[in-house]
Amino acid sequence: MRIALSTFKAVLDTVRITASRLPFGPDNGGFQKRRKMGLGKFITPADMLRFPVTTTTDVFNRIAGVTYELDDAGQRKFKIRGCDPAIFLNGANMSFMDGNDIDTWVRPSDIAGIEVYSETTMPAEFQVGLRGCGAIVIWTR
Numbered sequence: 001m002r003i004a005l006s007t008f009k010a011v012l013d014t015v016r017i018t019a020s021r022l023p024f025g026p027d028n029g030g031f032q033k034r035r036k037m038g039l040g041k042f043i044t045p046a047d048m049l050r051f052p053v054t055t056t057t058d059v060f061n062r063i064a065g066v067t068y069e070l071d072d073a074g075q076r077k078f079k080i081r082g083c084d085p086a087i088f089l090n091g092a093n094m095s096f097m098d099g100n101d102i103d104t105w106v107r108p109s110d111i112a113g114i115e116v117y118s119e120t121t122m123p124a125e126f127q128v129g130l131r132g133c134g135a136i137v138i139w140t141r
Contacts, residue, residue, distance in 0.1 A: 029091045030125075031113045031139060039121040043114040056106045056138070057099040063116055066136070068099045076100055080118055083133035086126060090139060093128055106138055113139040 035042045041063055053059050060066045060078065068076045076099030078085055086095045089105065097105070115137040117126060126135035 029139060031115065034115065034123060039123070040115050040117040042116075043111075045112060048108060048111055053108050055103045056108050056111065057103055059108065059111070059114060060116075060136075065118065066116055078136055080116070080134040080136075085117075085134040085136050086128040088126060088135060088137040091125075091137075095128060102138070106140055110140045111138065112141045115139075 031042075034040065043059060043063075048059070051062060057068060057076065060068065065081050066078065068078045071077050078087065078099065084095075086093060087097050087102070088094060089097070089102075094101075115126075116134070117123065117137075118134045122135050126137060128135075
């Protein structure tokens, strides 16, 4: 018995891939839209000029309900009304960051906007499982 397999030449059209950049910065991330809705607390570059600070975490001393405390491991953890908020940097969830990390990664002069939300005013895009206490969102230039 003789078996032969015939070959077929595979022909595919050219595959073209196009991509666009993810939203970046406060405006592409919807900062102004959420600010106009009036939910949360917002800090703009103009606010940063009016109330100069030396470190990024100093900004949060002026926001009612936001504190940072030393935990048992010696990390400065943010609290919004007593519980741990989610932390976002340029739209990316960075909840592992503490106050020292934020001061290292973000200089006050690089801040393009800050949003702070309690659990009742937090937009869906900043809700993270098991962190229903609110969110701190930092946008840089």
